[in-house]
Amino acid sequence: MNSAAKAIRQAEADGRAALICYLPVGYPSVEASVDLIHGLIRGGADIIELGLPYSDPVMDGPVIAQAATAALAVGTRVDDVFNVVAEVAPSGVPIEVMTYYNPVFRRGVDRFAEELAAAGGAGLITPDLIPEEAGEWIDAADRLGLDKVFLVAPSSSDKRLALTAAACRGFTYAASTMGVTGARQSLSGSARPLVDRTRWAGAELVCVGVGVSTPRQAHEVAAFADGVIVGSALVRLAGSGGDLEGFVQQLRQAVKK
Amino acid sequence: MTGQPGPYFGPYGGRFVPEALIAALDELAEAYQTASQDPSFQRELFGLLTSYAGRPTPLTEVPRFAAVARLLAETPGPVDVRAVLARTSAPGPRVFLKREDLAHTGSHKINNVLGQALLTKRLGKPRVIAETGAGQHGVATATAAALMGLECVIYMGEEDTRRQALNVARMRLLGAEVVSVETGSKTLKDAINEALRDWVTNAERTNYVFGTAAGPHPFPSMVRDFQSVIGREARAQILQLTGRLPDAVAACVGGGSNSIGLFSGFWDDSAVALRGYEAGGRGVASGQHAATLVAGSPGTLHGAKSYLLQDSDGQTIESHSVSAGLDYPGVGPQHAYLKDTGRAVYAAISDTEAMDAFRWLTLTEGIMPAIESAHALAGTIKLVGQLGPEAVIVTCLSGRGDKDVETAARWFEL
Numbered sequence: 001m002n003s004a005a006k007a008i009r010q011a012e013a014d015g016r017a018a019l020i021c022y023l024p025v026g027y028p029s030v031e032a033s034v035d036l037i038h039g040l041i042r043g044g045a046d047i048i049e050l051g052l053p054y055s056d057p058v059m060d061g062p063v064i065a066q067a068a069t070a071a072l073a074v075g076t077r078v079d080d081v082f083n084v085v086a087e088v089a090p091s092g093v094p095i096e097v098m099t100y101y102n103p104v105f106r107r108g109v110d111r112f113a114e115e116l117a118a119a120g121g122a123g124l125i126t127p128d129l130i131p132e133e134a135g136e137w138i139d140a141a142d143r144l145g146l147d148k149v150f151l152v153a154p155s156s157s158d159k160r161l162a163l164t165a166a167a168c169r170g171f172t173y174a175a176s177t178m179g180v181t182g183a184r185q186s187l188s189g190s191a192r193p194l195v196d197r198t199r200w201a202g203a204e205l206v207c208v209g210v211g212v213s214t215p216r217q218a219h220e221v222a223a224f225a226d227g228v229i230v231g232s233a234l235v236r237l238a239g240s241g242g243d244l245e246g247f248v249q250q251l252r253q254a255v256k257k
Numbered sequence: 258m259t260g261q262p263g264p265y266f267g268p269y270g271g272r273f274v275p276e277a278l279i280a281a282l283d284e285l286a287e288a289y290q291t292a293s294q295d296p297s298f299q300r301e302l303f304g305l306l307t308s309y310a311g312r313p314t315p316l317t318e319v320p321r322f323a324a325v326a327r328l329l330a331e332t333p334g335p336v337d338v339r340a341v342l343a344r345t346s347a348p349g350p351r352v353f354l355k356r357e358d359l360a361h362t363g364s365h366k367i368n369n370v371l372g373q374a375l376l377t378k379r380l381g382k383p384r385v386i387a388e389t390g391a392g393q394h395g396v397a398t399a400t401a402a403a404l405m406g407l408e409c410v411i412y413m414g415e416e417d418t419r420r421q422a423l424n425v426a427r428m429r430l431l432g433a434e435v436v437s438v439e440t441g442s443k444t445l446k447d448a449i450n451e452a453l454r455d456w457v458t459n460a461e462r463t464n465y466v467f468g469t470a471a472g473p474h475p476f477p478s479m480v481r482d483f484q485s486v487i488g489r490e491a492r493a494q495i496l497q498l499t500g501r502l503p504d505a506v507a508a509c510v511g512g513g514s515n516s517i518g519l520f521s522g523f524w525d526d527s528a529v530a531l532r533g534y535e536a537g538g539r540g541v542a543s544g545q546h547a548a549t550l551v552a553g554s555p556g557t558l559h560g561a562k563s564y565l566l567q568d569s570d571g572q573t574i575e576s577h578s579v580s581a582g583l584d585y586p587g588v589g590p591q592h593a594y595l596k597d598t599g600r601a602v603y604a605a606i607s608d609t610e611a612m613d614a615f616r617w618l619t620l621t622e623g624i625m626p627a628i629e630s631a632h633a634l635a636g637t638i639k640l641v642g643q644l645g646p647e648a649v650i651v652t653c654l655s656g657r658g659d660k661d662v663e664t665a666a667r668w669f670e671l
Contacts, residue, residue, distance in 0.1 A: 055441065055573040056558060058453040059275045065440060078570045101273055102557045106571030128557075130279060133271050153277035155460065160279065178277055179458035 004094045004122055004147050004170035007046045008205050008226050017222035017255040019044060020207055021248060022098065022231035023238055024051030025084050026076025027067040034087050036238050041093050043248025048088065049125060049229060052081045052099035059100075059127040061182030063232040067239065078103055082119040089120030096147060096170065098125040104137065113140035123147025123170050131167035138167065149173050152198050154190040161201035171205040171227060172198055176212060182232045183213035192224050215254035222255040264474030267597060269590035272473040273557040274453070281460035286475040288380055293482065298375065305371045306486065309404070310361040312368075316353050316494035316651070321621035322634075323352040323641060329617075330642025338620070350641050350648035353498070354624070355491045357515060357655045364627065364656030365487060365515045366397035370466060372483035374401035377464040384408040384463040388452045390417055390445035390511070391582030391629060392424025393656055394468030399433035401466075409433040412452045414444035417581045423660050442575040445511075445585045449559050469512025470589035473560030477589050481517045488522020491651050499649055505530040505640055508653040509632040510550065510603060511583035513592045515655035524600060533592065534636035536578035537605030547576035548605035549588040550596050563590040579608040579664065582629040582656075610635040612668050615658065627656035628664065 004018075011018035021040040025033050037048055053071035057064065085095050097116060104112045104124070116124070123146040129137065131150055141148045147170030152161055155178060165172050174195055177188035191208055198206045208221045209229030218228045230251060237244045264270050272282060292298040306312040327349035328341050357365035370387075377385055385407050389395030395411040402409035411428050415437045418425050428435050441447035449472075456465045470480040488506075495503055506523050508516035510533040523529040538546035546552065553564040558573060566574040566586035578584040595601035606614075611628060614635035619625045626634060630653070637652045644650070658665070665671075 054571075056446065056450055058450050058559075059457070061454070062440075069441065072572060102567070102573075103571035105562075106556055106567060106569070128273050128275055128560075130272065130274075130276055133273055151276045153275070153280075155277055155280035157280065160276070164276065175275075175277060178460065180454045 004047050004096060005205060007094050008171060011046050012226065015257050017225055017257065018046040018207065018227035019252050019255050020047040020049055020227050020229040021045040021234055022049040022051060022229065023234055024053050024064065024067050024071055025081045026053055026071030026074060027235065027238060028070065029074055030076055030080045030084065034084055036244060037084070037088050039245040040234070040248050041091050043245040044252030045093060045248055047227070048093055048095045049098050049231070050081065050085065050095050052078065052097055052103055054100040054103060057100060059180055061180040061232065063235050064181050067235045078107060082115050085116065085119040085121045094122035095120070096122050096125050096149060098127065101126060101129045109136040110140050113137070113144055113146060117144040117146055123149060125149040125173060127151055131164055134167070141169070151175055152194065154178055154194050158197065158201060161198050165198060165201050165203035168203065171207045172203040173229070174198055174206050174208045174225070175210040176208050177210060179210065181210050184211040187212065187217045187220050191221060195225050215250045218251050219254040222257060228255050261478065263478040266591045266594035269561065269563050269593040270474060270477060271562050272560060273562065274473045274560045275457055277457045278460065281456065282473055282475065284380065285376070285464070288376055289475055289479050292376060292379060302372055302375055306368065310367045310371060311359060312486065313490045314356045314359050316491060316498060317356055318351060318353050318498070319618070319622045322618050323349055325617050325621050326352065326638040326641035329638055349646055350644050350650055351499070352637060352641065352650045352652060353495060354652055354654040355487060355519065357487060357653060358624070358626065358630070358657035362397045362400050363659065364393040364397065365484060365518065366394045366468060367400070368486055368518070369468070369480050369483040369514060370394070370397040370401045373464070373466040374405050374407065377407060377466070378405060380464055382462055382464045384459070385466045386410045386412065386452050386455050386463055387466045387468060388412050388445060388448040389468065390448070390584055391580065391627070392417070392421040392428065392660060393582060395433070395435070396424050396427050396431070398466050399428040399431035402433060403431045410455065411435045412438050412448040412455070414442070414448045415439045416443040417445065420664060421581055421660055444581070446573065453559070469514040470517045470591060471512040471559060471561055471563065471587055477561065477591055480514050481521055481591060484514050484518025485521040487515060487518035487653060488520060491519060492522040495649065495651055501649065502526050502529055503649040503651045504644055505532055506651045507532040507534065507633050507636050507640060509583060509629050509655060510535050510588060510592060511547070511585050511629065512587065513589040515653050517589060517591055519653045520595070520601060531595065531601035532636055532640060533601055533603040534606045534632045535603055536580055536583035536632060537607040538577040540607055541605050545577035546605060547578045547583050547585055549586060550592060550603040551605045555593070558587040561590045563593040564588055579611065580628040580632065582627065583632060604636060606632040606635040612665070614638060615665060616669065624654070625658035626654055627658050628661045630655045
């Protein structure tokens with residue numbers, strides 16, 4: 001089992017924050033996304049956040065939402081996500097599947113978790129699932145040793161930060177700003193205080209995403225977080241056929257402490 | 258059942274939303290809890306409902322429509338309109354319409370919006386957002402925003418802005434910004450997604466005035482409570498008019514706010530049948546419909562666990578209905594629970610059945626219903642055939658049909 005925590009600790013030992021790179025399965029096609037993810041790994045991603053395209057992605061801004069629509073339009077299925085996990089997992093890089101809850105619920109939480117584990121996936125990142133609603137998933141993940149990554153936000157109370165941090169395994173995902181995924185001109189001022197508050201609330205490892213899109217922003221985040229999560233900027237490059245691997249190399253340089 | 262506070266109704270309900278929204282939902286739930294026990298809030302809301310929205314709305318008996326319904330139920334196949342109209346003195350069940358079409362802005366939506374707009378003021382937030390399908394909730398929200406001096410942004414699917422152009426103009430005249438949503442199926446579902454994205458971003462100064470008894474807690478119970486005035490009034494009125502409770506109450510179900518409001522007045526009266534009518538579109542077998550409870554399955558959408566239209570991967574399936582207000586692949590969690598427990602029974606009404614009922618009510622009673630409400634009328638026609646001649650039926654006429662004249666004119670090739 002490749003766990004995110006192990007990868008983050010290893011990055012820390014190398015003197016940098018972990019680099020977590022997001023791409024959705026099926027964009028622009030299932031076959032292409034396997035190659036693109038191998039490109040992320042060659043470029044130096046420590047952890048892959050693999051998106052399961054969903055019809056109603058309320059936490060996502062236009063870039064990722066449109067990629068999900070396109071992925072579904074070419075017929076991407078949940079089975080494809082498990083197949084891609086199985087193809088990429090032997091690289092040794094932990095694969096966290098980012099999915100809204102309904103595809104998990106629909107398949108059956110236990111069955112979904114078992115198929116993910118069998119494919120070699122590390123765990124799930126669940127953007128519309130709070131720990132209070134996640135009992136079934138938490139039980140399945142605990143039984144199978146899968147990572148459970150829940151999100152915290154600048155609006156989270158200290159009580160909720162503690163509750164969420166305690167429910168996470170792998171890392172706690174701090175959304176840097178109030179809003180949906182997508183590039184921002186500059187890093188939100190709420191990112192650092194949120195990471196600090198989340199640590200005080202008991203989180204061991206805190207990674208920052210939402211609104212981190214440039215090497216400069218990644219460098220800023222690396223100064224105070226355990227990991228840097230980049231999504232929309234990579235999705236845009238994947239869509240335009242840009243140099244994904246080269247960009248990931250730049251990010252990898254940038255996350256040095 | 259009455260007044261269940263949520264967040265759960267049996268296995269349904271909950272809060273399946275990004276963590277970023279939890280603080281705003283907690284804040285709203287707490288403000289609502291406080292307000293619902295505060296006599297001054299209740300007085301203020303009651304004052305607006307009576308002096309501004311025109312409540313109580315009447316309960317109108319429609320004997321000519323009831324007689325036609327009986328004849329239609331007895332006559333398989335096409336009927337001669339003039340022959341039917343000539344025979345409307347035939348005896349049969351009595352049908353009463355709860356006239357939400359006569360409420361200010363032309364539908365029941367104003368009941369809920371006035372309550373949520375007052376809450377917005379209490380929260381000290383200067384801005385409201387809302388989704389809308391047919392435009393009725395958008396118009397109501399824009400109206401309350403104008404009344405109370407709130408900024409207002411309405412999200413509406415691009416397809417709906419075309420089929421409900423009149424309501425788009427109304428909202429703009431009321432000072433609201435109308436955002437045409439061009440993602441996904443470009444209808445109500447996607448308008449809700451976009452409104453949720455706005456709320457995640459702007460929750461600090463924005464309240465989301467949700468239009469139906471769905472979504473994350475506290476919306477299902479809060480919207481139900483604000484709409485329960487429909488059922489409360491209807492129950493008192495039917496007792497006064499007939500001296501008895503009805504055999505059945507009927508309403509259309511999209512997200513389910515007018516129906517939950519009507520049902521809430523009667524669900525403790527176990528002898529009163531609760532009947533909900535969903536949009537069957539081109540027929541449930543065609544796959545092109547919005548009959549979520551009839552043909553959907555449990556899952557999560559827009560923040561709640563309930564029934565929805567979805568494929569085997571859990572992807573939402575696009576709905577279809579001639580009625581923009583019912584064109585929604587989800588439904589409120591309390592309806593899911595009412596269905597599973599058998600307390601309410603739901604059926605699908607096709608586009609054709611709804612449009613026929615639209616025409617029958619207009620021709621026999623001079624009341625032009627919204628196409629949404631026409632689904633409840635088509636259901637009522639079926640009920641008339643099922644219930645005995647002594648039966649009494651109360652049907653919610655949730656809105657008026659002015660906004661649908663263009664659609665109806667095209668449908669009937671006038």
